[in-house]
Amino acid sequence: MSTKEVESVESILNKLPTKDRNFLMQVLYGRLPHYRLGPSKDSLKTVTDLEIVSCQFSCNEEQLRPPRKVTVGLLQNKLPIDTWAPITEMRKAMYTMAKEVLEVAHAGGVNVFCFQEAWNMPFAFCTREKFPWCEYAEEAETGPTTEFLKKLAGQYNMVIISPILERDVQHGDVLWNTAVIIDNHGDYLGKHRKNHIPRVGDFNESTYYFEGNTGHPVFETEFGKIAVNICYGRHHPLNWLGFGLNGAEIVFNPSATVGALSEPLWGVEARNAAIANSYYTCAINRVGTEVFKNEFTSGDGRPAHKDFGHFYGSSYVAAPDGTRSPGLSRTRNGLLIAELDLNMCRQVRDVWGFQMTRRLEMYAELLNRSTKMDFKPQVVKKSS
Template identity: 35%
Template sequence: MPRIALLQLSAVAEPEKNIRKTEAAIRKAASEGAEIICTQELFTTEYFCTTQDTDKFDLADKIPGPVTENHQSLAKELGVVIVASGFEKRATGLYHNSAWVVDADGSLLGIYRKMHIPQDPGFEEKFYFTPGDTGYKAFDTKFGKIGVLICWDQWYPEAARLTALKGAEILIYPTAIGWLPEEKEEFGEAQHNAWQAVQCGHAVANSCYVVAINRTGTEGNTEFWGRSFVSDHYGQVIATAPVAEEMILTADIDLDALEAHRRIWPFFRDRRIDSYSQITERFID
């Protein structure tokens, strides 16, 4: 029964400070028995996508590169799996919002590039990120088969389904989501409820655990709402963090119970794959 740790942290403008802070949190989580340790989205930086600024491309790192290599050393030293998310420079003019998975022996199992890229006031991600081209992936780690998706991906049931169909037992969503001041009073709680509910729905529909790691704190006009959580395969939230506090949130993942659950709720068996061809259409007139 692996223990998973969600690192809900705030961020500052200097990447090195965020990297050191996160390393300290990884070490603390491992010392408390965590075997899978997950960061928030873009953990090395503040959420810089609030404006369009070409200087922000300097924040990107190569993968593999110094950050991933450090995580490989850490994972091997501590015997843990690390799932982290950062800003990838693939080439000049070609950047991704990416995640990487490092196994407990220090091997880099691979990367996932965020597929769904939002564009909203305060979330100018299409300016910075090329849509992912890795496809949906599941990584076979020492402590379970993990699927990684990133933030805006979490609203799309197709992404969760395809990742689960690759064999994922745990869907992990590094996230950076929050309230804008002009919306919070009227829509704030509804926005949070929708975010949590849709992901719990993915847990039910795919008989998976779902893990969402959000940042906390206020950056510019955005108040990140924290509330990182873990849902079991019934869609029950078994662990949740507060809004405005940094926290290492832990939960135990019962993979034996998941196996038993999938045997009596056989959603994959009963899918009518012969009837789904229109799902690849943009809209059905």
């Protein structure tokens, strides 16, 4: 009855040339030295150097529900022009790029499209400069980027998630890191503000905006119930859980993250969230290196510099059953098109039963207790 099972992942990785093996170990396991390889010669169709990867997640047919197939599009893109270009020029270049990509996405059958975090501007929060970056902020419902995308969303019958820097003019002109949701008729549906704000590495983003006050909204669209966990919120299982409790079937995670600190985590977190909550997750990272005009320091002993490292792309989709798509490249603009059958969410819930077995009451009580100043952790010591 015993079968000759494959020895291990490692035993196969060891067959690779040392450099390749080390790279895989770095990404999959973390913390090996960095090195470089030339670009791969893949044979993918390209549009303006846009890598296009497509894949499909399927599940069982059911008797009472038809399949609920939804195609998502995830875009990772470099800045088309220099970071210090005038804002109007940057916007123009971004809109040109976006228009072209959305046309491709439409041709690829995309129903729900998501851009990367703060997609229409440089990721300038490392600089700690307020000028000119705060000027990129715009009103969620009526700003130029929302207006621009509303037209295309209606034209292409596509829900579009547009993560921007938001200016809330109704409440003292404050900024937020916000995802705007535009429905497939070109109407503004709502917004969500980033729940967890990093103070790590090059980024204390609370220089610009605070922890979001929009809860964990789930947006009911014609293509399923969707939600947005913005960037650093992916490190927080409770944030993912919040969207799950509210009924999300797809949670997008538009991000901007670089280098050795986060790359070993990248393939783990959004994927774990898909598993734990039995929904789809779509992890989108920026790609490329953004160089700024003025130098800045990073609080890590290094000399001042003008960029904070390489956004490694590698955007991917993870499914409720733990499978995941190939990643987009670490180096190029890329569009990941994935067809999802949303019926998989409930099928996996029925198979694994995580929702039934999760004992939320016990944890509600524990979390309540743990936030009290007189919280006594449950520690077992030897009585002596």
